[in-house]
Amino acid sequence: MNTDTAREPEHRVANRSDGLLWGFTIRDLDHAARHAIVAAHATMDARTAYDLAWEGAVLHLAEAEAAPTYRDLFIAGWKAILRDIQQGARMRGTQTENGYDEAMPRFVRYWDQKSIPSHENGIVERLALPQVLPHLTQLQLRCLAALASVGDYQAAADLIGVSYPALHGRIAHARRNFLALWFEHEEPPRIRPDRRVGSRAKPLSTRCGQGHEFTPENTLWNERLVNGRLRRTRKCRRCMSDYMAEYRARAKAAAS
Known part of the structure; x- marks a missing residue:
């Protein structure tokens, strides 16, 4: 918390005929509330934050057993805003530690109870897969097995002794044939790009396409x-x- 803003307002005077408890005025509470809003960095609307900070400062002023300082009022308003933020996060099942909103484990455990999955997909895969695979060529099956074993296009191409474009083309053709048979009498879904293209294990290049170094x-x-x-x-x-x-x-x- 940055408390640099919690300084005594320069407008304070010795004569406080309009004073509240402990000699503070409405203007002092207004300054404390506004400084608390700045320090809290609250994302809520300004009016709500101001009301919270004002209430926190007034309550602290009324409940204080000894004369509080302006800094005490400022901190009381700041804490009132943070309490409201934490209560809202707790209601939504999130925690705001380290500046990030993260789901609380017990909230997820209670509300994210997954239903029992259907056995349909497993049965369809066990029955349909042996019927579809024989329609692929031995070369396509070999390429698919190599890619599945190493998880990288270039490494799979090196494993079976073919070039990268050749492996990529055969696997793309095998995917199209597989989907056409799997979704027979239906329109097969669009093939998504394989995330293994451009291996994740490959380090980032140190230069751009024009040869400039990535400093x-x-x-x-x-x-x-x-x-x-x-x-x-x-x-x-x-x-x-x-x-x-x-x-x-x-x-x-x-x-x-």
Whole structure:
């Protein structure tokens, strides 16, 4: 918590004819509530946060057995906002430790009770798989077995002694044949890209396509959500600068 904002307001004077308990005024409570909102970094609407901080400061002022300081009022308002945030998170089954919202284990255990899965998929697989596999060629089966054993396209191609494009093409053809037979008399679903393309075990390249080194100063990371998942991609700052310079030169030439 940053308490730098919890300083005595400069407007305080000795004469407090309109004072509340312990000589504080409405203006003092207003300042304490506003400082508490800033320190709490609350995402709730400002009016709700202000009301919570105001109530916390007033209650502390009324219940104090000794003269409180302005800092005491500020902290009381700040704690009131945090208590409301924690109560809301507890009601939703989340915890806000370390600055992240995470599902509480007991909440998940109670509400995420999965129903007993159907045995239909297992029965269909045991009956249909032996009927579909014989329609694939031995070479396709060999490629599929190699990929399943090593989990990487390049490693599977090296294992059976073929090139990467050859392995990729045979597996793609085998997938299409398999789906056409599996979903016979139906329209097969669209084939999704295999996430093993570009092995995860392969280290990131140290240079861009133009040969520029990916140094911390020359690397721009871009983050975006794709189908609910966070994807990070790298861009070369020098390539971007060269492209913008070329673009401006073309625009200038076209304008002249």
